Amino acid sequence: MPKFRLIRREENSTLVGLMTPILSIIMAFVLGWLVLDLAGFNPALVYRKMFSGSLGTYYAVSETIVKAIPLMLAGLAVSLAFKMKLWNIGAEGQIYMGAFAASGVAVAVGDGSPFLLIPLTMLAGFIAGAAWGFIPGMLRAYGQVNETIITLMLNYVAIYWVDYLVFGPWKDPKSMGFPLAPILPSGAQLPVLGDSRVHLGLIFALIIAVIIYILIQHTRWGYEVRVLGESQAAARYAGINVAKNIMLVMLISGGIAGIAGMIEVSGITHRLQQDLSPGYGYTAIIVAWLARLNPFAIILVAFLFGALIVGGYAIQIVGVSFAITQVFQGIVLFFLLAGELFIKYRIILIKEEAG
Amino acid sequence: MKLKKFTVLILVAMLLSVFVVGCGNDAKTDSEQPAEQSETLKVGWVYIGVPGDAGWTYSHDEGRKYMESQIPGVEPIVLENVPEGADAERSFEQLAQEGCQIIFGTSFGYGDAMAAVAAKYPDVKFMHASGLQTAENMSNYFGRIYQARYLSGMVAGAMTETNKIGYVGAYTIPEVVRGINAFTLGVQAVNPDAVVKVVKTNTWYDPTVEKQSAEALLADGCDVIAQHQDTPQPQIAAEEAGKYCVGYHSDMNQWAPESNLTSAIWNWGPYYTSTIQALMDGTWKSESYWGGIDQGIVDLAPISDKVPEDIVKQVEAKKESLMKGEWDVFTGPITAQDGTEKVAEGQVLTDAEMLSMDWFVQGVEGSIE
Numbered sequence: 001m002p003k004f005r006l007i008r009r010e011e012n013s014t015l016v017g018l019m020t021p022i023l024s025i026i027m028a029f030v031l032g033w034l035v036l037d038l039a040g041f042n043p044a045l046v047y048r049k050m051f052s053g054s055l056g057t058y059y060a061v062s063e064t065i066v067k068a069i070p071l072m073l074a075g076l077a078v079s080l081a082f083k084m085k086l087w088n089i090g091a092e093g094q095i096y097m098g099a100f101a102a103s104g105v106a107v108a109v110g111d112g113s114p115f116l117l118i119p120l121t122m123l124a125g126f127i128a129g130a131a132w133g134f135i136p137g138m139l140r141a142y143g144q145v146n147e148t149i150i151t152l153m154l155n156y157v158a159i160y161w162v163d164y165l166v167f168g169p170w171k172d173p174k175s176m177g178f179p180l181a182p183i184l185p186s187g188a189q190l191p192v193l194g195d196s197r198v199h200l201g202l203i204f205a206l207i208i209a210v211i212i213y214i215l216i217q218h219t220r221w222g223y224e225v226r227v228l229g230e231s232q233a234a235a236r237y238a239g240i241n242v243a244k245n246i247m248l249v250m251l252i253s254g255g256i257a258g259i260a261g262m263i264e265v266s267g268i269t270h271r272l273q274q275d276l277s278p279g280y281g282y283t284a285i286i287v288a289w290l291a292r293l294n295p296f297a298i299i300l301v302a303f304l305f306g307a308l309i310v311g312g313y314a315i316q317i318v319g320v321s322f323a324i325t326q327v328f329q330g331i332v333l334f335f336l337l338a339g340e341l342f343i344k345y346r347i348i349l350i351k352e353e354a355g
Numbered sequence: 356m357k358l359k360k361f362t363v364l365i366l367v368a369m370l371l372s373v374f375v376v377g378c379g380n381d382a383k384t385d386s387e388q389p390a391e392q393s394e395t396l397k398v399g400w401v402y403i404g405v406p407g408d409a410g411w412t413y414s415h416d417e418g419r420k421y422m423e424s425q426i427p428g429v430e431p432i433v434l435e436n437v438p439e440g441a442d443a444e445r446s447f448e449q450l451a452q453e454g455c456q457i458i459f460g461t462s463f464g465y466g467d468a469m470a471a472v473a474a475k476y477p478d479v480k481f482m483h484a485s486g487l488q489t490a491e492n493m494s495n496y497f498g499r500i501y502q503a504r505y506l507s508g509m510v511a512g513a514m515t516e517t518n519k520i521g522y523v524g525a526y527t528i529p530e531v532v533r534g535i536n537a538f539t540l541g542v543q544a545v546n547p548d549a550v551v552k553v554v555k556t557n558t559w560y561d562p563t564v565e566k567q568s569a570e571a572l573l574a575d576g577c578d579v580i581a582q583h584q585d586t587p588q589p590q591i592a593a594e595e596a597g598k599y600c601v602g603y604h605s606d607m608n609q610w611a612p613e614s615n616l617t618s619a620i621w622n623w624g625p626y627y628t629s630t631i632q633a634l635m636d637g638t639w640k641s642e643s644y645w646g647g648i649d650q651g652i653v654d655l656a657p658i659s660d661k662v663p664e665d666i667v668k669q670v671e672a673k674k675e676s677l678m679k680g681e682w683d684v685f686t687g688p689i690t691a692q693d694g695t696e697k698v699a700e701g702q703v704l705t706d707a708e709m710l711s712m713d714w715f716v717q718g719v720e721g722s723i724e
Contacts, residue, residue: 177529178529179528264440268441269441277440310445313445313449316433317432317434317450323405
């Protein structure tokens with residue numbers, strides 16, 4: 001039996017960093033081909049449909065972007081916290097809080113100019129998401145409370161809070177008792193591109209990516225965040241205010257996720273509703289890591305994830321069941337994440353020693 | 356050197372697998388080309404869940420299969436597990452682009468998305484289950500399951516010994532409230548002393564929560580379990596406790612053969628068949644359809660032989676009068692939970708009143724809030 005040993009790579013090679021995900025995807029598709037074939041489908045036809053349904057037509061690309069926008073924003077949100085090794089896995093709840101606040105403000109203000117309503121709802125979404133990030137941030141900064149657990153638990157609070165509103169006080173009287181909040185005034189609905197559903201949220205995501213890049217790479221504060229991410233002790237020794245930065249980063253991180261919730265309400269569903277986010281906040285974690293926390297890479301990876309999800313629904317059209325779709329998406333994810341290992345480590349085959 | 360060997364090994368394995376799979380597949384490629392030229396009628400379905408739930412989505416999927424057995428040349432395209440948010444609109448649009456001439460969506464929350472796509476595709480018909488909206492090319496459809504609920508309530512009321520019946524409900528929206536009320540009226544028609552204890556789960560589909568809720572009701576002394584949930588888990592809880600239960604959606608007897616007394620069931624097949632036939636005949640028109648037990652869209656599953664003969668006869672007599680339209684469930688006098696008279700002697704609730712029902716009848720224990 002040959003033995004393997006993992007050796008940490010001394011330097012990060014760009015070639016390996018680029019080739020590994022590409023090879024991972026190719027291998028995932030090879031294995032996926034096998035699975036589809038065993039399940040009795042025509043893999044070539046399925047792959048063709050997956051491509052045409054997610055990237056093959058103008059409409060398909062537009063829908064992939066629609067799916068990618070909340071992933072971009074939520075991915076950017078969590079990447080900021082991850083930079084500082086703060087494990088904000090609460091983007092899902094921050095999305096719901098942002099959606100709740102944006103919807104509440106829009107409905108309360110009512111008819112008005114988009115130039116007033118859109119910034120106002122965006123601010124509301126940011127503040128609510130920021131508050132949802134700030135709570136665990138504060139607990140971590142002053143109480144050393146594990147932010148992973150608090151952010152996770154706050155997700156449920158936010159989701160049930162929205163449920164409560166939709167089933168209770170915010171139920172639209174016109175909905176005959178069904179759980180629907182009122183439709184947002186038209187001034188609060190985001191403008192869309194042509195006859196597609198691609199909305200202004202895409203521009204927000206791109207701008208935020210640029211802002212985060214500049215903040216992290218080119219400001220003193222960004223430097224502090226990066227130092228904190230490497231070593232808290234070193235940061236403290238260098239006179240960096242750790243508590244303040246933890247709270248600030250969690251606040252901004254939550255706020256950006258809040259904007260993701262705001263754009264989903266004002267760009268897509270146009271009303272607060274149950275199941276507004278099918279787990280964008282969790283998928284965003286994978287997006288952020290695969291993009292190695294690089295803001296521009298997050299935009300790209302979110303787009304590819306959008307394609308994977310949209311393509312996954314599209315292949316149901318040729319009869320592939322949801323379960324098989326999930327298996328396929330799982331394979332792709334598995335290979336991508338497993339591939340990460342080869343970026344950090346080299347595999348060495350060692351000869352078995354006698355005795 | 357050794358690293359190279361390993362790489363070569365992987366590459367060979369990859370190439371080999373492509374080769375093997377590729378070979379095995381050649382024969383299929385031709386036969387599975389999409390039949391774009393043929394004259395089949397494409398019909399789309401968008402499901403909120405997966406047919407394996409044994410509940411709501413299962414009942415629609417059974418209906419689709421029945422329709423296929425009745426009308427040859429229909430090509431169904433099914434999209435499963437489509438959430439109500441951003442994904443719904445794309446799913447309807449993709450089915451329309453795919454050439455579906457009629458598209459069914461089976462969740463209330465699809466309404467806005469479906470209406471938006473319906474406006475874009477005036478030549479495609481859209482059918483919204485449990486919905487409210489209609490348009491020139493969009494109908495909604497539902498069934499008066501409360502009639503079957505009433506009958507299943509009679510069975511439960513006759514079989515309880517503790518006079519406490521547990522009811523696991525999803526949300527207290529009018530659809531569920533109506534079912535609980537109809538069930539309770541049925542219970543009290545045969546057993547005025549029995550009460551129906553309601554537990555609300557806040558979810559349509561959660562096997563664990565559904566089962567735990569039923570277990571809590573059983574621990575509280577309930578000896579018959581009823582449900583408005585998507586999985587058979589409450590039935591299984593009753594079976595494990597050796598108590599009785601009444602199913603919903605589909606005949607759930609297979610899940611609790613000892614305990615299950617009957618089920619209030621959906622039967623979408625004839626409706627799907629007649630709707631698609633109407634489209635083919637050119638007689639389809641936009642409507643709000645709310646069919647009763649007389650139309651077969653809802654029914655009562657076979658009653659267990661544990662239920663005494665005279666009760667079965669009473670249930671059958673009630674079903675008969677429902678079928679003939681002589682009588683309906685919400686006929687006065689009906690007293691609300693708080694003791695006020697909601698429906699006076701001789702009065703019958705209108706469809707609008709039933710569709711927006713937000714009060715419990717007397718005999719229900721539990722809060723609507």
